[in-house]
Amino acid sequence: MKKHWRKIGGLAILLLLLIGFFLPLPFYLETPGTAEALNKFVTVDGKRDQRKGRYMLTTVALQQARPLTYLWSKTQPFTEVISQADLMGDASSRTYDQMQTYYMQSSINDAITVAYRRAGANYQQKYLGIYVMSVLANSKFKSKLAIGDTVTKIDGHTFKSAQQFINYVKRQRVGQKVTVTYMHKKQIRTTTQPLVKLPGTKRPGLGITLVDHSKVQTDIPVKVAVGDIGGPSAGTMFTLEIYDQLTGGKLRRGRKIAGTGTMDTKGNVGAIGGIDKKVVAASHAGATIFFAPDDPVTKADKKADPNYQNNYTVAKAAAKRIHSKIKIVPVKTFSDVVNYLKK
Known part of the structure; x- marks a missing residue:
């Protein structure tokens, strides 16, 4: 019987250690x-x-907290615990990483x-188009556009800023189909899909989060x-x-x-x-x-x-x-x- 309880106790300790080292928590440690x-x-x-x-x-340095590292962090100087919500907001890990890549570029x-x-x-700024930061769940372009794609044209029209793009889409109507030309992994693609109503508004949109995408050319x-x-x-x-x-x-x-x-x-x-x-x-x-x-x-x-x-x-x-x-x-x-x- 004692051996049986020792075995159970050993397994319990092993389980606690595994949880302590590997169970991810909704916090990140910044060091x-x-x-x-x-x-x-x-x-x-x-x-x-x-x-x-x-x-x-x-x-x-940023790492996801585990129970033991979370406790360890409380004893370390210059170590800050950040909630996943404060760090990423509503973004997924993939979207967050993509945003950080965009901000760096x-x-x-x-x-x-x-x-x-x-x-x-000498230098010149070249406008490339609209950089896709995220795609909303209700977007009809969800199966086509991906995070990191660059939209270059809407209905054959090119733009010089994200605001021009937004102004053009505003003038359309919800359910109206538009043709989007975009760059995906260095390949030019097109897709035609209907506009959706943007959350919290009555305005039409593609259902994407967007920012300007440009590069600098130098002599x-x-x-x-x-x-x-x-x-x-x-x-x-x-x-x-x-x-x-x-x-x-x-x-x-x-x-x-x-x-x-x-x-x-x-x-x-x-x-x-x-x-x-x-x-x-x-x-x-x-x-x-x-x-x-x-x-x-x-x-x-x-x-x-x-x-x-x-x-x-x-x-x-x-x-x-x-x-x-x-x-x-x-x-x-x-x-x-x-x-x-x-x-």
Whole structure:
């Protein structure tokens, strides 16, 4: 009998361990990631940046929580628990990953635009069409259009923005058939389906979530290949790497320089998430300078969260907490970045 109970007890312990290690929870753990040298990703005029020192993009690591890792996270500094709903909203994992890929590509395009314009090098923006971010369950195009496809024409008409596309569809009626030309895995396809009523409205639509899809063409060739890194937060550092290569590499002067922040086509640096964890990653990689978005704290921010602190403030506190000598530099624009490095 004792052996029988010992066997049951052993199986129970094994089951608990399996649950503890492998049962997925509806939470994600965000921890310090890595500081990646940008010369691995960027080539300008067919050449990689081989000068002394390095520019680095910084990442956070994201993993789905299990019971044991969830408990472990409560004991670890710079580890944040994020609910799946807060991270992804209503999007599926596939849609979320696709969105992160789009945001990364968009940030690269904006970085190229800002770097080339500031360097006085020729560039042109080419509008490709409407990028499909998701397809609604009631869409008649659901079996045809896929996440990541690019719609290039509606009824033979081309457009220069997503808003033009939306305005054209608005003028049609629910149930009316339209012919969509789209790019799927580098193949041009067409399909004709009826429009549906968009949820919560009386307006007709294809039943897709869409954004503009464009690319930048340059006289001096530039290539940015980032693998499976997603999101828009490396925009500022991509801009710096590309610009410095275009202008002869005079800014870095052998230093290890990291940072984060989105970049729009006007050269403005935008706030991002997880900056404290990115400071930790940069410090561990030996960076001596870290560029942090100095986003303004508005009344609306304080009303929504009385304890809100902007990226620069959080980054400074993180560096102090780990006793790092890394210099946290506040920036609002790409000009701030260049002017600081020129000093």
